[in-house]
Amino acid sequence: MIKIEHLSKTYTSRKGNVIALEDISLEIAQGAIYGIIGLSGAGKSTLVRCLNRLEEPTSGSISIEGQVITKLPGKELREARQTIGMIFQHFYLLQSRTVAENIAFPLEIAGYKKADIDKRVKELLPLVGLEEKADVYPSQLSGGQKQRVGIARALATQPKVLLCDEATSALDPQTTLSILDLLRDINQSFGLTIIMITHEMKVIKEICTDIAVIHESKIVEHGPVEDVFIQP
Ligand code: ADP
Numbered sequence: 001m002i003k004i005e006h007l008s009k010t011y012t013s014r015k016g017n018v019i020a021l022e023d024i025s026l027e028i029a030q031g032a033i034y035g036i037i038g039l040s041g042a043g044k045s046t047l048v049r050c051l052n053r054l055e056e057p058t059s060g061s062i063s064i065e066g067q068v069i070t071k072l073p074g075k076e077l078r079e080a081r082q083t084i085g086m087i088f089q090h091f092y093l094l095q096s097r098t099v100a101e102n103i104a105f106p107l108e109i110a111g112y113k114k115a116d117i118d119k120r121v122k123e124l125l126p127l128v129g130l131e132e133k134a135d136v137y138p139s140q141l142s143g144g145q146k147q148r149v150g151i152a153r154a155l156a157t158q159p160k161v162l163l164c165d166e167a168t169s170a171l172d173p174q175t176t177l178s179i180l181d182l183l184r185d186i187n188q189s190f191g192l193t194i195i196m197i198t199h200e201m202k203v204i205k206e207i208c209t210d211i212a213v214i215h216e217s218k219i220v221e222h223g224p225v226e227d228v229f230i231q232p
């Protein structure tokens with residue numbers, strides 16, 4: 001379970017203060033596909049950056065399976081980050097590395113042995129349907145294939161949580177559906193929690209079990225998808 005309690009974030013700059021998150025409290029159950037939806041500027045990216053601790057919240061706390069991640073010193077923080085995988089709208093693949101080398105990258109950083117890395121990459125390639133593309137460079141891939149590499153890379157260290165930041169926003173509708181299918185399969189196979197940050201209602205309706213609506217830095221509604229969207 002991920003527990004976000006009274007989380008607030010204010011950016012301070014010379015131009016003044018911007019309140020990006022205001023008293024956010026959410027509980028995200030293990031194995032949920034939890035959608036966080038809101039307009040541009042609502043605070044979604046800030047929330048993601050607090051979850052992976054790229055941003056320090058101004059107040060409040062986040063715990064993942066009982067471990068408070070908002071208070072961890074350097075070494076523990078690096079370890080905790082390995083339990084959170086992340087995929088992005090623009091993929092952020094390394095252009096000078098092949099598909100297999102991109103997937104291996106987080107394992108190298110984490111200090112895995114070469115033989116273990118090779119074994120793990122061989123498991124991940126078929127999982128995302130890219131066995132044929134192991135030695136190809138990102139520039140030779142379609143958008144959907146690039147996101148599959150992103151997903152495999154995010155899963156490399158076997159995280160407990162997968163954070164998806166507008167993961168399908170750069171993809172056409174059909175490719176979006178295939179990526180959402182893959183995420184659903186991964187959720188079901190590994191029981192890992194998926195958090196989907198999006199501005200697209202169709203993403204929520206397609207795969208999410210729960211949803212929180214964020215508006216002007218506050219959560220205005222949350223709950224199981226079928227409760228939040230009452231069918232006419
Ligand atoms: P979203 O992801 O929903 O578009 P953000 O979290 O990016 O929203 O932004 C929330 C608010 O915080 C916006 O008003 C934005 O301009 C502001 N903001 C985001 N990042 C920074 C920053 N590094 N410095 C100052 N203000 C920021």
Ligand code: ADP
Nearest residue numbers: 123154155156157158159160161189190191192
């Ligand atoms: P076991 O408990 O027997 O390890 P799992 O279902 O946890 O079974 O794992 C089965 C396979 O799935 C293993 O090859 C493992 O590497 C892979 N796996 C498990 N969890 C994840 C995850 N979060 N992301 C990617 N692969 C995973």
